[in-house]
Amino acid sequence: MPETYKKKNAVSDTEKDFILKGVLAVIKKVVSAQQYDIWFSCLKIFSISNNSIIFVAPNSFIREWLHNHYNDLFSSTVYKILNSSREVIFYTEDEISGPSSAIPLIKKNNKVLSFKDENYTVPINKYYSFENFVVGPCNRLAHAAAVAVSESPGNAYNPLFIYGAPGLGKTHLLHAINNVLMAKHKMKAMYLSCERFVNHYISTIRSNSWDSFRELYRNVDALLIDDIQLFENSQESREEFFHTFNTLYNAKKQIVITSDCPPQSIVSLEERLISRFKWGLLCGIDNTTIETRIAIAEKKALLWGINLSHEAASCLAENISSNIRELEGAIARLSSEEKITKNNITIDLIKKIVRELSGNRKHINIEDVIEAVSKRFNISVSQLQSKSKTRSLTLPRQIAMHISRKLTNMSLMEIGGYIGGRDHSTVIYADEKISKMSMKDKNLHLILQKLESELLK
Ligand code: ADP
Ligand code: MG
Numbered sequence: 001m002p003e004t005y006k007k008k009n010a011v012s013d014t015e016k017d018f019i020l021k022g023v024l025a026v027i028k029k030v031v032s033a034q035q036y037d038i039w040f041s042c043l044k045i046f047s048i049s050n051n052s053i054i055f056v057a058p059n060s061f062i063r064e065w066l067h068n069h070y071n072d073l074f075s076s077t078v079y080k081i082l083n084s085s086r087e088v089i090f091y092t093e094d095e096i097s098g099p100s101s102a103i104p105l106i107k108k109n110n111k112v113l114s115f116k117d118e119n120y121t122v123p124i125n126k127y128y129s130f131e132n133f134v135v136g137p138c139n140r141l142a143h144a145a146a147v148a149v150s151e152s153p154g155n156a157y158n159p160l161f162i163y164g165a166p167g168l169g170k171t172h173l174l175h176a177i178n179n180v181l182m183a184k185h186k187m188k189a190m191y192l193s194c195e196r197f198v199n200h201y202i203s204t205i206r207s208n209s210w211d212s213f214r215e216l217y218r219n220v221d222a223l224l225i226d227d228i229q230l231f232e233n234s235q236e237s238r239e240e241f242f243h244t245f246n247t248l249y250n251a252k253k254q255i256v257i258t259s260d261c262p263p264q265s266i267v268s269l270e271e272r273l274i275s276r277f278k279w280g281l282l283c284g285i286d287n288t289t290i291e292t293r294i295a296i297a298e299k300k301a302l303l304w305g306i307n308l309s310h311e312a313a314s315c316l317a318e319n320i321s322s323n324i325r326e327l328e329g330a331i332a333r334l335s336s337e338e339k340i341t342k343n344n345i346t347i348d349l350i351k352k353i354v355r356e357l358s359g360n361r362k363h364i365n366i367e368d369v370i371e372a373v374s375k376r377f378n379i380s381v382s383q384l385q386s387k388s389k390t391r392s393l394t395l396p397r398q399i400a401m402h403i404s405r406k407l408t409n410m411s412l413m414e415i416g417g418y419i420g421g422r423d424h425s426t427v428i429y430a431d432e433k434i435s436k437m438s439m440k441d442k443n444l445h446l447i448l449q450k451l452e453s454e455l456l457k
Contacts (some may be wrong), residue, residue: 017044019053023074024040027073038127038303039062048086051086051087052088053082055089055090057091058093071088075088129179130176134295137284138287142164142169142284143173144179145162145283145416149177150176150184153187153221154254158246158252158279158280158298160256161258161282163282168286169257177222188222188249190222190224192223193225195227195230197237201234219251221266222256223254224255225241225255225258229261229266242270242276249279255280261438263440288321301313306335306346307338310437316350316354330350333353334353363409364408366414366415369403372454376447377395384400385420386417399447401430403451403455404418406421
Protein backbone atom coordinates (compact mmCIF):
# COMPACT_ATOMS: atom_id res chain seq x y z
CA MET A 1 0.00 0.00 0.00
CA PRO A 2 1.36 3.41 -0.84
CA GLU A 3 2.27 5.39 2.18
CA THR A 4 1.50 9.08 1.99
CA TYR A 5 4.05 11.46 3.27
CA LYS A 6 2.31 13.83 5.69
CA LYS A 7 3.72 17.27 6.05
CA LYS A 8 2.81 17.52 9.73
CA ASN A 9 5.19 14.64 10.45
CA ALA A 10 8.02 16.39 8.71
CA VAL A 11 11.15 17.42 10.52
CA SER A 12 11.30 21.22 10.84
CA ASP A 13 13.48 23.30 8.54
CA THR A 14 15.80 24.20 11.41
CA GLU A 15 16.32 20.55 12.26
CA LYS A 16 16.94 19.71 8.60
CA ASP A 17 19.47 22.49 8.42
CA PHE A 18 21.22 21.23 11.49
CA ILE A 19 21.35 17.66 10.18
CA LEU A 20 22.56 18.81 6.76
CA LYS A 21 25.37 20.79 8.35
CA GLY A 22 26.41 17.73 10.34
CA VAL A 23 26.38 15.43 7.30
CA LEU A 24 28.31 17.88 5.17
CA ALA A 25 30.88 18.51 7.87
CA VAL A 26 31.71 14.79 7.95
CA ILE A 27 31.82 14.55 4.17
CA LYS A 28 34.04 17.61 3.90
CA LYS A 29 36.72 15.75 5.82
CA VAL A 30 36.90 12.88 3.33
CA VAL A 31 36.70 14.60 -0.05
CA SER A 32 38.91 17.28 -1.62
CA ALA A 33 37.93 20.93 -1.25
CA GLN A 34 37.24 21.20 -4.97
CA GLN A 35 35.12 18.07 -5.06
CA TYR A 36 33.21 19.33 -2.06
CA ASP A 37 32.57 22.66 -3.68
CA ILE A 38 31.20 21.17 -6.86
CA TRP A 39 29.26 18.13 -5.75
CA PHE A 40 28.19 18.68 -2.18
CA SER A 41 28.04 22.35 -1.28
CA CYS A 42 24.70 23.00 -2.99
CA LEU A 43 22.86 20.00 -1.52
CA LYS A 44 19.70 20.46 0.50
CA ILE A 45 17.58 18.09 2.55
CA PHE A 46 14.03 17.77 1.36
CA SER A 47 12.64 15.46 3.99
CA ILE A 48 13.56 13.05 6.77
CA SER A 49 11.25 10.23 7.78
CA ASN A 50 11.72 7.17 9.98
CA ASN A 51 12.89 5.20 6.98
CA SER A 52 14.52 7.56 4.59
CA ILE A 53 16.28 10.83 4.05
CA ILE A 54 15.82 12.69 0.79
CA PHE A 55 18.59 14.96 -0.46
CA VAL A 56 18.04 17.42 -3.26
CA ALA A 57 20.75 17.96 -5.87
CA PRO A 58 20.64 20.92 -8.25
CA ASN A 59 20.51 18.76 -11.37
CA SER A 60 20.27 15.18 -12.54
CA PHE A 61 23.94 15.03 -13.39
CA ILE A 62 25.00 15.72 -9.79
CA ARG A 63 22.25 13.46 -8.48
CA GLU A 64 23.44 10.53 -10.59
CA TRP A 65 27.02 11.09 -9.59
CA LEU A 66 26.20 11.24 -5.88
CA HIS A 67 23.96 8.23 -6.18
CA ASN A 68 26.54 6.15 -8.05
CA HIS A 69 29.64 7.13 -6.14
CA TYR A 70 28.75 8.36 -2.70
CA ASN A 71 25.69 6.42 -1.62
CA ASP A 72 27.65 4.40 0.94
CA LEU A 73 29.38 7.47 2.28
CA PHE A 74 26.01 9.16 2.70
CA SER A 75 24.44 6.13 4.39
CA SER A 76 27.25 5.78 6.89
CA THR A 77 27.39 9.52 7.55
CA VAL A 78 23.64 9.73 8.05
CA TYR A 79 23.92 6.78 10.44
CA LYS A 80 26.58 8.61 12.42
CA ILE A 81 24.61 11.84 12.64
CA LEU A 82 21.13 10.38 13.30
CA ASN A 83 22.28 7.35 15.21
CA SER A 84 20.04 5.09 13.13
CA SER A 85 20.04 3.99 9.53
CA ARG A 86 17.97 5.54 6.76
CA GLU A 87 17.60 4.85 3.09
CA VAL A 88 19.38 7.67 1.29
CA ILE A 89 17.47 9.02 -1.70
CA PHE A 90 18.54 11.73 -4.11
CA TYR A 91 16.19 13.87 -6.14
CA THR A 92 16.85 16.85 -8.32
CA GLU A 93 15.53 20.28 -7.57
CA ASP A 94 13.69 20.06 -10.83
CA GLU A 95 11.89 16.93 -9.69
CA ILE A 96 10.65 18.39 -6.47
CA SER A 97 10.49 22.13 -7.03
CA GLY A 98 7.79 24.01 -8.82
CA PRO A 99 4.22 24.41 -7.95
CA SER A 100 2.98 21.48 -5.94
CA SER A 101 0.31 20.69 -8.46
CA ALA A 102 2.90 20.34 -11.22
CA ILE A 103 4.29 17.21 -9.60
CA PRO A 104 1.64 15.90 -7.30
CA LEU A 105 3.33 12.59 -6.64
CA ILE A 106 6.79 11.17 -6.60
CA LYS A 107 7.16 7.42 -6.48
CA LYS A 108 10.12 5.72 -4.94
CA ASN A 109 10.38 2.11 -3.85
CA ASN A 110 6.61 1.69 -3.90
CA LYS A 111 6.16 4.61 -1.56
CA VAL A 112 4.20 7.53 -2.86
CA LEU A 113 5.25 10.87 -1.53
CA SER A 114 3.12 13.93 -2.01
CA PHE A 115 4.25 17.30 -0.92
CA LYS A 116 3.81 20.98 -1.16
CA ASP A 117 6.75 23.05 -2.07
CA GLU A 118 7.03 26.73 -1.39
CA ASN A 119 10.08 27.48 -3.39
CA TYR A 120 10.12 27.32 -7.15
CA THR A 121 13.54 28.66 -7.96
CA VAL A 122 16.60 26.51 -8.52
CA PRO A 123 19.47 27.06 -6.10
CA ILE A 124 22.77 28.41 -7.28
CA ASN A 125 24.34 25.55 -9.17
CA LYS A 126 28.04 26.15 -9.22
CA TYR A 127 28.66 23.48 -11.78
CA TYR A 128 26.65 25.11 -14.57
CA SER A 129 28.39 28.48 -14.37
CA PHE A 130 29.86 30.77 -17.00
CA GLU A 131 33.30 30.06 -15.53
CA ASN A 132 32.87 26.36 -16.27
CA PHE A 133 31.65 26.93 -19.80
CA VAL A 134 34.30 26.65 -22.50
CA VAL A 135 33.86 29.15 -25.29
CA GLY A 136 34.78 28.27 -28.87
CA PRO A 137 33.72 29.27 -32.37
CA CYS A 138 30.69 26.96 -32.15
CA ASN A 139 29.09 28.65 -29.15
CA ARG A 140 30.72 32.10 -29.02
CA LEU A 141 27.60 34.01 -30.00
CA ALA A 142 25.27 32.10 -27.68
CA HIS A 143 27.70 32.52 -24.80
CA ALA A 144 28.17 36.25 -25.42
CA ALA A 145 24.41 36.76 -25.63
CA ALA A 146 23.86 34.77 -22.43
CA VAL A 147 26.44 36.87 -20.60
CA ALA A 148 24.89 40.09 -21.93
CA VAL A 149 21.44 39.00 -20.78
CA SER A 150 22.68 38.10 -17.34
CA GLU A 151 24.43 41.45 -17.02
CA SER A 152 21.57 43.52 -18.34
CA PRO A 153 18.36 41.50 -18.02
CA GLY A 154 15.37 42.79 -19.95
CA ASN A 155 17.54 45.16 -21.97
CA ALA A 156 20.22 43.33 -23.90
CA TYR A 157 18.32 40.80 -25.98
CA ASN A 158 14.73 40.01 -25.25
CA PRO A 159 13.76 37.28 -25.80
CA LEU A 160 16.99 35.38 -26.23
CA PHE A 161 16.43 32.16 -28.17
CA ILE A 162 19.28 29.62 -28.13
CA TYR A 163 19.06 26.53 -30.33
CA GLY A 164 21.35 23.60 -31.07
CA ALA A 165 21.59 19.82 -31.07
CA PRO A 166 21.37 17.93 -27.75
CA GLY A 167 24.37 17.94 -25.45
CA LEU A 168 25.93 21.18 -26.70
CA GLY A 169 25.44 23.30 -23.60
CA LYS A 170 22.02 24.98 -23.86
CA THR A 171 20.84 23.95 -20.40
CA HIS A 172 24.26 24.82 -19.00
CA LEU A 173 23.95 28.39 -20.35
CA LEU A 174 20.40 28.72 -19.08
CA HIS A 175 21.47 27.75 -15.58
CA ALA A 176 24.45 30.08 -15.77
CA ILE A 177 22.12 32.99 -16.59
CA ASN A 178 19.77 31.92 -13.81
CA ASN A 179 22.63 31.83 -11.33
CA VAL A 180 23.80 35.35 -12.13
CA LEU A 181 20.28 36.79 -12.10
CA MET A 182 19.65 35.31 -8.68
CA ALA A 183 23.03 35.88 -7.09
CA LYS A 184 24.02 39.23 -8.54
CA HIS A 185 20.72 40.92 -9.30
CA LYS A 186 18.76 39.18 -6.53
CA MET A 187 16.03 38.60 -9.08
CA LYS A 188 13.13 36.21 -8.92
CA ALA A 189 14.32 34.15 -11.88
CA MET A 190 12.49 31.01 -12.85
CA TYR A 191 14.20 28.20 -14.70
CA LEU A 192 11.91 25.45 -15.89
CA SER A 193 11.72 22.83 -18.56
CA CYS A 194 8.98 23.11 -21.12
CA GLU A 195 7.80 19.69 -20.00
CA ARG A 196 7.25 21.01 -16.50
CA PHE A 197 5.23 23.93 -17.82
CA VAL A 198 3.06 21.52 -19.84
CA ASN A 199 2.60 19.19 -16.84
CA HIS A 200 1.67 22.09 -14.63
CA TYR A 201 -0.77 23.29 -17.25
CA ILE A 202 -2.40 19.86 -17.41
CA SER A 203 -2.72 19.55 -13.65
CA THR A 204 -4.18 23.05 -13.50
CA ILE A 205 -6.91 21.95 -15.90
CA ARG A 206 -7.79 19.30 -13.34
CA SER A 207 -7.62 21.55 -10.29
CA ASN A 208 -8.96 24.62 -12.07
CA SER A 209 -6.53 26.80 -10.10
CA TRP A 210 -5.81 29.24 -12.88
CA ASP A 211 -5.22 32.23 -10.67
CA SER A 212 -2.29 30.66 -8.92
CA PHE A 213 -0.95 29.23 -12.19
CA ARG A 214 -0.94 32.64 -13.85
CA GLU A 215 0.31 34.43 -10.80
CA LEU A 216 3.24 32.06 -10.60
CA TYR A 217 4.54 32.58 -14.12
CA ARG A 218 3.54 36.15 -14.69
CA ASN A 219 5.12 37.55 -11.55
CA VAL A 220 8.68 36.48 -12.15
CA ASP A 221 11.49 38.86 -13.05
CA ALA A 222 12.89 36.46 -15.60
CA LEU A 223 11.59 33.29 -17.22
CA LEU A 224 14.11 30.76 -18.54
CA ILE A 225 12.39 27.97 -20.37
CA ASP A 226 14.27 24.92 -21.62
CA ASP A 227 13.53 22.63 -24.59
CA ILE A 228 10.64 24.56 -26.04
CA GLN A 229 10.43 22.08 -28.95
CA LEU A 230 8.47 19.90 -26.51
CA PHE A 231 5.56 22.29 -26.91
CA GLU A 232 5.02 20.73 -30.30
CA ASN A 233 2.22 18.43 -29.22
CA SER A 234 0.47 20.65 -26.78
CA GLN A 235 -1.52 23.36 -28.46
CA GLU A 236 -3.41 24.57 -25.40
CA SER A 237 -0.36 25.01 -23.23
CA ARG A 238 1.32 26.84 -26.11
CA GLU A 239 -1.62 29.22 -26.09
CA GLU A 240 -1.16 29.78 -22.35
CA PHE A 241 2.56 30.28 -22.84
CA PHE A 242 1.81 32.86 -25.53
CA HIS A 243 -0.10 34.96 -22.98
CA THR A 244 2.58 34.50 -20.32
CA PHE A 245 5.16 35.56 -22.88
CA ASN A 246 3.22 38.70 -23.79
CA THR A 247 2.68 39.72 -20.17
CA LEU A 248 6.33 39.30 -19.27
CA TYR A 249 7.59 40.88 -22.47
CA ASN A 250 5.38 43.94 -22.06
CA ALA A 251 6.63 44.33 -18.52
CA LYS A 252 10.21 44.21 -19.92
CA LYS A 253 11.01 41.01 -18.04
CA GLN A 254 13.78 38.89 -19.45
CA ILE A 255 12.77 35.75 -21.34
CA VAL A 256 15.29 33.12 -22.45
CA ILE A 257 14.26 30.10 -24.47
CA THR A 258 16.16 27.05 -25.71
CA SER A 259 15.27 24.49 -28.32
CA ASP A 260 16.96 21.73 -30.27
CA CYS A 261 16.11 23.53 -33.53
CA PRO A 262 15.28 27.06 -34.67
CA PRO A 263 11.71 28.25 -34.02
CA GLN A 264 10.63 27.93 -37.65
CA SER A 265 11.58 24.23 -37.58
CA ILE A 266 9.37 23.40 -34.63
CA VAL A 267 6.52 21.64 -36.32
CA SER A 268 3.11 23.02 -35.42
CA LEU A 269 4.43 26.11 -33.65
CA GLU A 270 2.12 28.97 -34.59
CA GLU A 271 3.48 31.79 -36.73
CA ARG A 272 2.64 34.35 -34.01
CA LEU A 273 4.87 32.56 -31.48
CA ILE A 274 7.63 32.16 -34.06
CA SER A 275 7.50 35.84 -34.81
CA ARG A 276 7.57 36.70 -31.08
CA PHE A 277 10.72 34.62 -30.71
CA LYS A 278 12.28 36.54 -33.57
CA TRP A 279 11.76 39.87 -31.81
CA GLY A 280 14.92 39.36 -29.83
CA LEU A 281 18.03 37.44 -30.72
CA LEU A 282 18.11 33.96 -32.22
CA CYS A 283 21.42 32.21 -31.91
CA GLY A 284 22.52 28.71 -32.74
CA ILE A 285 25.17 26.53 -31.14
CA ASP A 286 27.04 24.49 -33.74
CA ASN A 287 28.79 21.19 -33.28
CA THR A 288 32.03 21.66 -31.41
CA THR A 289 35.38 21.78 -33.16
CA ILE A 290 38.12 19.41 -32.03
CA GLU A 291 40.02 22.28 -30.31
CA THR A 292 36.96 23.24 -28.24
CA ARG A 293 36.37 19.62 -27.28
CA ILE A 294 39.96 19.29 -26.08
CA ALA A 295 39.54 22.44 -23.99
CA ILE A 296 36.24 21.11 -22.58
CA ALA A 297 37.83 17.74 -21.75
CA GLU A 298 40.65 19.53 -19.91
CA LYS A 299 38.24 21.76 -18.02
CA LYS A 300 36.00 18.85 -17.01
CA ALA A 301 39.00 16.82 -15.89
CA LEU A 302 39.95 19.67 -13.60
CA LEU A 303 36.45 19.82 -12.17
CA TRP A 304 36.41 16.07 -11.62
CA GLY A 305 39.81 16.27 -9.98
CA ILE A 306 41.58 13.94 -12.42
CA ASN A 307 44.94 14.21 -14.09
CA LEU A 308 44.46 14.26 -17.83
CA SER A 309 47.43 14.87 -20.12
CA HIS A 310 46.95 16.94 -23.25
CA GLU A 311 47.45 13.79 -25.31
CA ALA A 312 44.75 11.98 -23.37
CA ALA A 313 42.34 14.93 -23.71
CA SER A 314 42.99 14.99 -27.46
CA CYS A 315 42.32 11.28 -27.72
CA LEU A 316 38.97 11.70 -25.95
CA ALA A 317 38.04 14.71 -28.06
CA GLU A 318 38.87 12.90 -31.29
CA ASN A 319 36.80 9.87 -30.39
CA ILE A 320 33.73 11.55 -28.93
CA SER A 321 32.66 14.16 -31.37
CA SER A 322 29.00 14.94 -31.26
CA ASN A 323 27.76 15.25 -27.71
CA ILE A 324 29.54 16.89 -24.77
CA ARG A 325 27.36 14.90 -22.39
CA GLU A 326 29.09 11.76 -23.64
CA LEU A 327 32.48 13.36 -23.29
CA GLU A 328 31.59 14.18 -19.72
CA GLY A 329 30.36 10.61 -19.15
CA ALA A 330 33.76 9.34 -20.29
CA ILE A 331 35.52 11.68 -17.87
CA ALA A 332 33.29 10.49 -15.04
CA ARG A 333 34.26 6.90 -15.90
CA LEU A 334 37.95 7.83 -16.01
CA SER A 335 37.63 9.51 -12.64
CA SER A 336 36.19 6.41 -10.99
CA GLU A 337 38.73 4.12 -12.73
CA GLU A 338 41.52 6.35 -11.45
CA LYS A 339 40.13 6.26 -7.93
CA ILE A 340 39.59 2.51 -7.89
CA THR A 341 42.79 1.35 -9.60
CA LYS A 342 44.95 4.27 -8.39
CA ASN A 343 46.62 4.03 -11.80
CA ASN A 344 47.35 6.87 -14.16
CA ILE A 345 45.01 7.40 -17.05
CA THR A 346 46.45 5.81 -20.16
CA ILE A 347 45.46 6.13 -23.79
CA ASP A 348 44.52 2.44 -23.74
CA LEU A 349 42.12 3.03 -20.87
CA ILE A 350 40.53 5.93 -22.74
CA LYS A 351 40.09 3.79 -25.85
CA LYS A 352 38.50 1.05 -23.78
CA ILE A 353 36.03 3.48 -22.23
CA VAL A 354 35.21 5.06 -25.58
CA ARG A 355 34.59 1.57 -27.00
CA GLU A 356 32.30 0.73 -24.10
CA LEU A 357 30.40 3.98 -24.46
CA SER A 358 29.90 3.46 -28.16
CA GLY A 359 28.91 -0.16 -27.47
CA ASN A 360 25.99 1.17 -25.46
CA ARG A 361 24.61 2.79 -28.56
CA LYS A 362 22.60 0.75 -30.99
CA HIS A 363 24.95 -0.58 -33.61
CA ILE A 364 24.12 0.96 -36.98
CA ASN A 365 25.71 -0.30 -40.18
CA ILE A 366 26.77 2.13 -42.84
CA GLU A 367 25.02 -0.06 -45.40
CA ASP A 368 21.73 0.60 -43.61
CA VAL A 369 22.39 4.33 -43.69
CA ILE A 370 23.18 4.27 -47.40
CA GLU A 371 20.09 2.25 -48.15
CA ALA A 372 17.77 4.44 -46.08
CA VAL A 373 19.10 7.66 -47.63
CA SER A 374 18.92 6.28 -51.20
CA LYS A 375 15.35 5.19 -50.63
CA ARG A 376 14.37 8.55 -49.18
CA PHE A 377 15.77 10.41 -52.22
CA ASN A 378 14.62 7.89 -54.76
CA ILE A 379 18.07 7.13 -56.11
CA SER A 380 19.91 3.84 -56.33
CA VAL A 381 22.58 2.76 -53.87
CA SER A 382 25.15 2.76 -56.65
CA GLN A 383 24.21 6.34 -57.62
CA LEU A 384 24.71 7.40 -54.03
CA GLN A 385 28.08 5.68 -53.90
CA SER A 386 29.19 7.04 -57.28
CA LYS A 387 31.53 9.96 -57.87
CA SER A 388 28.97 11.93 -59.90
CA LYS A 389 28.78 15.60 -58.89
CA THR A 390 25.16 16.21 -59.95
CA ARG A 391 23.43 18.19 -57.19
CA SER A 392 20.59 15.67 -56.96
CA LEU A 393 23.24 13.15 -55.86
CA THR A 394 25.67 15.29 -53.84
CA LEU A 395 23.10 16.35 -51.25
CA PRO A 396 21.93 12.78 -50.43
CA ARG A 397 25.58 11.71 -50.38
CA GLN A 398 26.46 14.44 -47.89
CA ILE A 399 23.43 13.52 -45.81
CA ALA A 400 24.58 9.88 -45.77
CA MET A 401 28.03 11.01 -44.60
CA HIS A 402 26.54 13.19 -41.89
CA ILE A 403 24.29 10.42 -40.56
CA SER A 404 27.06 7.82 -40.75
CA ARG A 405 29.31 10.10 -38.74
CA LYS A 406 26.61 10.49 -36.14
CA LEU A 407 25.27 6.96 -35.88
CA THR A 408 27.98 4.51 -36.90
CA ASN A 409 31.28 3.73 -35.25
CA MET A 410 33.20 4.11 -38.49
CA SER A 411 36.17 6.38 -38.94
CA LEU A 412 36.14 9.32 -41.36
CA MET A 413 38.33 7.34 -43.77
CA GLU A 414 36.00 4.37 -43.70
CA ILE A 415 32.91 6.51 -44.26
CA GLY A 416 34.63 8.31 -47.15
CA GLY A 417 35.68 4.95 -48.58
CA TYR A 418 32.15 3.56 -48.53
CA ILE A 419 30.50 6.66 -49.91
CA GLY A 420 32.07 7.45 -53.26
CA GLY A 421 35.73 6.83 -52.38
CA ARG A 422 36.15 10.26 -50.76
CA ASP A 423 38.87 11.26 -48.30
CA HIS A 424 38.34 12.24 -44.66
CA SER A 425 38.24 16.00 -45.29
CA THR A 426 35.28 15.56 -47.67
CA VAL A 427 33.42 13.72 -44.91
CA ILE A 428 34.17 16.46 -42.36
CA TYR A 429 33.05 19.10 -44.86
CA ALA A 430 29.82 17.23 -45.63
CA ASP A 431 29.08 16.61 -41.96
CA GLU A 432 29.51 20.26 -41.01
CA LYS A 433 27.65 21.52 -44.04
CA ILE A 434 24.59 19.37 -43.33
CA SER A 435 24.63 20.29 -39.60
CA LYS A 436 24.62 23.98 -40.49
CA MET A 437 22.03 23.64 -43.24
CA SER A 438 19.65 21.71 -40.99
CA MET A 439 19.71 24.53 -38.44
CA LYS A 440 18.23 26.84 -41.06
CA ASP A 441 16.28 24.52 -43.32
CA LYS A 442 13.14 23.15 -41.71
CA ASN A 443 12.58 20.51 -44.38
CA LEU A 444 16.08 19.17 -44.14
CA HIS A 445 15.81 19.12 -40.37
CA LEU A 446 12.69 16.98 -40.60
CA ILE A 447 14.23 14.64 -43.17
CA LEU A 448 17.24 14.04 -40.92
CA GLN A 449 15.06 13.52 -37.87
CA LYS A 450 12.94 10.95 -39.71
CA LEU A 451 15.88 9.09 -41.20
CA GLU A 452 17.67 8.90 -37.86
CA SER A 453 14.65 7.70 -35.97
CA GLU A 454 13.95 5.05 -38.64
CA LEU A 455 17.51 3.79 -38.37
CA LEU A 456 17.44 3.76 -34.57
CA LYS A 457 14.10 1.94 -34.38
P1 ADP B 1 21.87 20.61 -23.91
O1 ADP B 1 20.97 21.31 -22.95
O2 ADP B 1 22.25 21.47 -25.09
O3 ADP B 1 21.36 19.27 -24.34
P2 ADP B 1 23.66 20.54 -21.66
O4 ADP B 1 23.69 22.00 -21.32
O5 ADP B 1 22.84 19.66 -20.80
O6 ADP B 1 23.24 20.33 -23.19
O7 ADP B 1 25.16 20.02 -21.73
C1 ADP B 1 25.50 18.67 -21.57
C2 ADP B 1 26.74 18.58 -20.73
O8 ADP B 1 27.84 19.08 -21.47
C3 ADP B 1 26.65 19.41 -19.47
O9 ADP B 1 27.20 18.71 -18.39
C4 ADP B 1 27.46 20.66 -19.77
O10 ADP B 1 28.12 21.15 -18.62
C5 ADP B 1 28.46 20.15 -20.79
N1 ADP B 1 28.83 21.18 -21.77
C6 ADP B 1 28.26 21.43 -22.96
N2 ADP B 1 28.89 22.44 -23.60
C7 ADP B 1 29.89 22.84 -22.79
C8 ADP B 1 30.90 23.84 -22.87
N3 ADP B 1 31.02 24.64 -23.94
N4 ADP B 1 31.76 23.97 -21.85
C9 ADP B 1 31.67 23.16 -20.77
N5 ADP B 1 30.74 22.20 -20.62
C10 ADP B 1 29.85 22.03 -21.61
MG1 MG C 1 19.17 20.60 -22.20
